[in-house]
Amino acid sequence: MTAGETSPSVSVPRTARSAQLPPIGAGETVNRTSLLSVVVSTLSSLQNAVVPAVLIAFGNFATPSDVAMWWVFGQSSILIGLFVGLLIAGGGAGFSYLSWRRLTYTIGEQDIRVESGVLSRSARSVPYERIQDVSLEQKFLPRLLGLVAVKFETGAGGADDLSLTYLTEAEGERLRELVRDRREGVESGVDKGVEEADAAGTAPGHVRGAEGEALFTMGPRRLFTFGLFEFSLAVFAVLAGLLQYLDSLFDFEIWDVSFWRELADEQGGWWLEMGAYAQALGVALGIVFVFVVGSATGMVRTFNREWGFRLERTARGFRRRRGLLTLTDVVMPVHRVQGVTIGTRFVRYRFGWHSLRFVSLAQDAGSTSHVVAPFAKLEEIGPIVEEAEFHLPSENARWYRATVAYRNVSIALDLALFALAAVVAAGATAIFAPKWTLLATAIPLALGVLDAGVGFLSWRYKRHALEDSQIAAMAGILAPTTKIATRVKLHSVEIAQGPFARHFGYATLHLGMAGGEMAIPGVPLDRAREVRAQVLDTIAATDFSELEGQSSPTTA
Amino acid sequence: MDNSASFDASLAPASPISPSSDDEALTKVDPNYKTALRISVSLTAIPFVIGAFVLEGALAEAGSPIPFGVIIGVVVFAVLAFIIRLPNRRWSARGYDMGPDRLRVVRGILFRSDTVVPFGRVQHIDVDQGPIERALDIATLTLHTAGNHNASVKLPGLKHAIARDMREDIRQRIKRDSM
Numbered sequence: 001m002t003a004g005e006t007s008p009s010v011s012v013p014r015t016a017r018s019a020q021l022p023p024i025g026a027g028e029t030v031n032r033t034s035l036l037s038v039v040v041s042t043l044s045s046l047q048n049a050v051v052p053a054v055l056i057a058f059g060n061f062a063t064p065s066d067v068a069m070w071w072v073f074g075q076s077s078i079l080i081g082l083f084v085g086l087l088i089a090g091g092g093a094g095f096s097y098l099s100w101r102r103l104t105y106t107i108g109e110q111d112i113r114v115e116s117g118v119l120s121r122s123a124r125s126v127p128y129e130r131i132q133d134v135s136l137e138q139k140f141l142p143r144l145l146g147l148v149a150v151k152f153e154t155g156a157g158g159a160d161d162l163s164l165t166y167l168t169e170a171e172g173e174r175l176r177e178l179v180r181d182r183r184e185g186v187e188s189g190v191d192k193g194v195e196e197a198d199a200a201g202t203a204p205g206h207v208r209g210a211e212g213e214a215l216f217t218m219g220p221r222r223l224f225t226f227g228l229f230e231f232s233l234a235v236f237a238v239l240a241g242l243l244q245y246l247d248s249l250f251d252f253e254i255w256d257v258s259f260w261r262e263l264a265d266e267q268g269g270w271w272l273e274m275g276a277y278a279q280a281l282g283v284a285l286g287i288v289f290v291f292v293v294g295s296a297t298g299m300v301r302t303f304n305r306e307w308g309f310r311l312e313r314t315a316r317g318f319r320r321r322r323g324l325l326t327l328t329d330v331v332m333p334v335h336r337v338q339g340v341t342i343g344t345r346f347v348r349y350r351f352g353w354h355s356l357r358f359v360s361l362a363q364d365a366g367s368t369s370h371v372v373a374p375f376a377k378l379e380e381i382g383p384i385v386e387e388a389e390f391h392l393p394s395e396n397a398r399w400y401r402a403t404v405a406y407r408n409v410s411i412a413l414d415l416a417l418f419a420l421a422a423v424v425a426a427g428a429t430a431i432f433a434p435k436w437t438l439l440a441t442a443i444p445l446a447l448g449v450l451d452a453g454v455g456f457l458s459w460r461y462k463r464h465a466l467e468d469s470q471i472a473a474m475a476g477i478l479a480p481t482t483k484i485a486t487r488v489k490l491h492s493v494e495i496a497q498g499p500f501a502r503h504f505g506y507a508t509l510h511l512g513m514a515g516g517e518m519a520i521p522g523v524p525l526d527r528a529r530e531v532r533a534q535v536l537d538t539i540a541a542t543d544f545s546e547l548e549g550q551s552s553p554t555t556a
Numbered sequence: 557m558d559n560s561a562s563f564d565a566s567l568a569p570a571s572p573i574s575p576s577s578d579d580e581a582l583t584k585v586d587p588n589y590k591t592a593l594r595i596s597v598s599l600t601a602i603p604f605v606i607g608a609f610v611l612e613g614a615l616a617e618a619g620s621p622i623p624f625g626v627i628i629g630v631v632v633f634a635v636l637a638f639i640i641r642l643p644n645r646r647w648s649a650r651g652y653d654m655g656p657d658r659l660r661v662v663r664g665i666l667f668r669s670d671t672v673v674p675f676g677r678v679q680h681i682d683v684d685q686g687p688i689e690r691a692l693d694i695a696t697l698t699l700h701t702a703g704n705h706n707a708s709v710k711l712p713g714l715k716h717a718i719a720r721d722m723r724e725d726i727r728q729r730i731k732r733d734s735m
Contacts, residue, residue: 361702491703494671502668512677512703519705536672540657543676543730 030104036145037166038096045092053085126162128183130154132362134176135330148172153362212314215384216373226375229348230298311372313387336360337388338514339485346478356381359516390484393472397465402522405504407459411452418448464520466531473520485518487538495528582651588692589713593643595688601635661711673699673709675729683719695719
């Protein structure tokens with residue numbers, strides 16, 4: 001690459017590492033991921049090859065009745081399909097092997113380094129102290145081969161986070177323990193870190209030791225109940241997507257009205273001949289069918305995602321394992337929890353079911369917070385919240401409601417918006433389709449009135465409470481959500497006011513939270529200032545570095 | 557206006573703490589900030605004025621009934637209002653207060669925002685100067701925090717020397733606090 005560096009007298013060893021990172025220190029080894037991961041990526045490229053191959057093989061018999069034609073052209077097309085499939089799979093395998101050869105990772109004293117790339121190389125270094133949590137994920141196929149994907153969450157989010165696919169289960173576990181030990185070492189002084197790392201080296205697995213104390217688990221019975229509330233029509237969306245996919249490959253016009261009309265004429269003749277009762281029965285059966293399919297989908301998805309759900313309190317933090325086909329195993333340190341969110345949904349709320357999430361800088365499967373109890377009663381959630389060094393708002397917490405002016409202004413603004421929509425709709429229809437004018441005007445207005453009603457009611461549930469160590473905000477009428485943040489872990493406080501807010505003397509309180517948002521609307525100005533003053537006094541008493549340092553009471 | 561009316565009888569009453577002291581301690585930013593705003597508004601306005609002339613010319617050629625100068629007049633009037641009036645108001649709406657352990661930044665004419673950042677939560681500090689700001693010897697101080705909301709709090713229109721002093725001041729306090 002850089003010719004100037006390779007002077008004849010100095011022989012530069014050809015290793016996998018590039019010049020971008022400092023040289024590897026003594027005792028550091030360059031590692032490769034498991035060779036079996038080539039098998040996994042080859043198999044998944046094979047999976048990608050199957051669909052095109054099959055479509056080429058069987059896709060072009062336009063008239064299935066013409067058997068003779070199929071015998072002539074069909075067989076050769078099977079061969080072509082097979083060939084294309086093999087080509088794709090072979091290319092996939094070759095590329096998988098190359099990228100496996102070119103990916104190395106190094107466990108350093110201060111950081112973990114990964115270098116990868118076949119044509120363009122990239123090298124990434126992540127310091128241990130910046131790793132928010134380490135999660136292990138086993139999808140179905142890797143799981144069969146005893147492989148695991150290791151992800152290091154840094155709070156950078158999504159694609160910027162470091163992940164190693166795939167390591168053997170033992171190596172993944174070892175790496176996780178090692179990173180955790182080094183991180184603790186970095187945080188509590190280098191000497192201690194070396195000691196701990198030594199200890200980890202001499203007594204492997206000592207940290208894991210006994211299984212942590214289980215905080216929350218979900219058995220099949222709970223999962224069944226959970227599944228009942230997870231009604232989902234996703235399967236119909238998938239079917240529609242599939243149909244459209246087929247549409248693009250076959251001569252099958254799903255958007256062509258005449259196709260359906262013909263189908264209806266052929267199949268639907270008997271439908272029209274049936275009596276009204278039979279038709280009503282048919283509609284009812286259809287609804288039941290949709291309901292059954294939706295419930296079954298929800299059930300299957302829930303079981304697949306949450307099977308064997310187990311949340312533990314280990315020496316170093318929270319550990320969550322779940323999954324039927326795809327196993328995931330996430331560990332998050334207690335001090336990284338910035339806030340908690342207790343949410344629910346409309347129907348399950350009537351039966352007292354809630355969910356609990358932890359807000360942190362790390363991401364959990366694309367979502368910004370970690371679900372630690374997806375489906376639980378409040379009395380089960382309480383202890384978990386306590387473990388995270390928060391507490392549910394106490395009985396005698398003083399709740400402050402949003403102001404009446406805030407309610408009235410938001411209702412008025414919403415109504416104005418709907419009225420505007422109604423005027424536009426009325427104007428447009430009056431010009432282009434006069435007979436719809438009444439309907440087009442009535443719908444936005446009705447929606448506006450409905451919205452105003454909801455706004456009126458939901459105002460009663462919008463409130464906040466300031467307690468000694470935390471601040472809680474609640475909102476939502478049909479499915480109330482409670483957010484709790486630690487006062488000391490907030491980063492800024494803003495009082496924002498629009499023109500109406502200034503006139504009526506209320507404000508929105510924005511709290512700067514790492515990894516999440518927290519805003520309390522409609523707070524009277526005096527109260528907003530008082531809350532801000534109190535929160536700021538708590539914050540100013542502790543520096544950010546102490547916040548990170550005092551972080552792990554479990555280090556001792 | 558009447559805040560006490562906004563509370564339900566069952567809920568706690570508003571706090572007796574008087575907020576009036578909050579607004580008095582604000583420091584104004586440098587008057588050069590107005591000049592900087594005027595210059596940048598003028599630069600932004602140039603295309604609009606040119607557009608108005610072009611439009612006017614095109615309309616006149618097409619023989620429109622609008623008398624010559626109406627569009628230009630409206631645009632120029634608006635631009636002048638933006639150049640003369642608005643920077644003054646924005647300048648007087650903006651203020652800051654450097655406390656012993658926190659910085660307060662207030663801004664906005666219609667939509668007001670009043671942000672406080674404790675020094676203990678500052679991740680890093682920037683002092684930026686654009687070309688206009690450099691000519692006028694002013695600078696923008698930016699405090700970065702780890703929160704999602706207000707990840708960076710900007711305070712423009714400070715005299716460059718003051719901005720640098722503030723940066724040093726805040727930096728030292730962060731250091732002292734953490735020891």
